[in-house]
Amino acid sequence: LGAFHNSAERFDPPKCYPKTREAIIAKIKAWVEERVENGERLVLWMYGPAGAGKSAIAQSIAELCEALLAASFFFSRPAEGRSDSSRLIATIIWQLIMTIPEMRDTVLSSLERDPTILSRTQATQMKVLLVDPLNRIPKETLRQHPCLVIIDGLDCLPTESQNDVLKLLSTFLPQLNTPLYFFVASRPCSNIRNALDLFRPLIDTLPLEDDYQSIEDIRHFFTSSFEEMRNEHPHLPRSWPQMVDIEYLVRKSSGHFIYASTVIRYVTQGRHGHENRLQTFLPVQSHNNSVTPFTMLDALYLSIFQSLRECAVEKVLQVLCALICLEEYHGLTC
Structure with a gap:
């Protein structure tokens, strides 16, 4: 069911x-x-x-x-x-x-x-x-x-x-x-x-191609999601985030909604600290000149893992190890 x-x-x-x-x-x-x-x-x-x-x-x-x-x-x-x-x-x-x-x-x-x-x-x-x-x-x-x-x-x-x-x-x-x-x-x-x-x-x-329409959709998703956050949390500045920051996130998404939704999900966690959470992603730079969604996602998750408290690192590693073992056990590869 x-x-x-x-x-x-x-x-x-x-x-x-x-x-x-x-x-x-x-x-x-x-x-x-x-x-x-x-x-x-x-x-x-x-x-x-x-x-x-x-x-x-x-x-x-x-x-x-x-x-x-x-x-x-x-x-x-x-x-x-x-x-x-x-x-x-x-x-x-x-x-x-x-x-x-x-x-x-x-x-x-x-x-x-x-x-x-x-x-x-x-x-x-x-x-x-x-x-x-x-x-x-x-x-x-x-x-x-x-x-x-x-x-x-x-x-x-x-x-x-x-x-x-x-x-x-x-x-x-x-x-x-x-x-x-x-x-x-x-x-x-x-x-x-x-x-x-x-x-x-x-x-x-x-x-499903990385085309103009998907980029426009992601720009709308970011803009509307941040507007919802500002309406829900009046302490956030009406000018937050700046358009240059939104455009930066749109470019990094490379037409893939998983990146955009991961950023929004992370920023909206908790009642406070939205600005600091967003700032976590703005300095992220890829060392690879070829812009691909996988490179950007690697950089995104690296920044999330680096922000973990020390007490949580071991548990996260255990979960990742379990997922890798399950993947290999079931042979779930194309």
């Missing part, structure tokens, strides 16, 4: 700040609404580097297109049950039963005849519990129900599982008499790109 877009486990999930990412959201909404009218392409793959805001966009689409949303699954590496694909098909089927109740009796009958289906391969689950029940429903009936499925964070899975999920989609989506449409978000891992070639005629792609 934690994989749903509106689950309690994901309470207050990342989503797009008001009046940001409007161009990219408009493109996705147009694809969602257009797919309902014609069944040419069944998958929209949105890809971008870590920190580009993919999960926030996926969450916003789930909320904005809720009337068309049939199911969703938000993967997450640290979350139990959402860091592998073992529950993906069963979770999607359960949601489909809720949004398309006409398939309920067929699914239950299949489970009664063979209660071990949920322990079978995902391909078997997909065929018996999803494709067959949907194909029994008249097309006219299905067209009256939501048809959008969102899968976010596919790159959080081990490489083999990423390939398995995409192979399932490429195999079974064309078998549906009335299509479901999948919006998939991930990093541009080479194996995901290669796996998607399996059903190239059925896919649209949408790259």
Whole structure:
């Protein structure tokens, strides 16, 4: 249940700040609404580097297109049950039963005849519990129900599982008499790109690029966030921060919202000291002449770690060591 877009486990999930990412959201909404009218392409793959805001966009689409949303699954590496694909098909089927109740009796009958289906391969689950029940429903009936499925964070899975999920989609989506449409978000891992070639005629792609609009969105995010801080804390000067400081932060973000949101989250911690917290980032300089979001994030987190009290250093190191060990254990690399 934690994989749903509106689950309690994901309470207050990342989503797009008001009046940001409007161009990219408009493109996705147009694809969602257009797919309902014609069944040419069944998958929209949105890809971008870590920190580009993919999960926030996926969450916003789930909320904005809720009337068309049939199911969703938000993967997450640290979350139990959402860091592998073992529950993906069963979770999607359960949601489909809720949004398309006409398939309920067929699914239950299949489970009664063979209660071990949920322990079978995902391909078997997909065929018996999803494709067959949907194909029994008249097309006219299905067209009256939501048809959008969102899968976010596919790159959080081990490489083999990423390939398995995409192979399932490429195999079974064309078998549906009335299509479901999948919006998939991930990093541009080479194996995901290669796996998607399996059903190239059925896919649209949408790259998240470091473009003018993303920079403008981040500038708006910083400006509005600092305005909110000033309104909430009247002791802050109305001229704080100076525009030159905001522009400095915008440049350092390099079009990546993870940097901007990390700065704002850090500055807003506590009731006082906002000016000092912001000042922590303004002198940060990268020794690398090539401006990349990863270089800037390294500098940002270095400044945060350097500000830790001595008593907290050991605990932070223990947490980092645990995360590294988990990463290596699960083989979560692209």
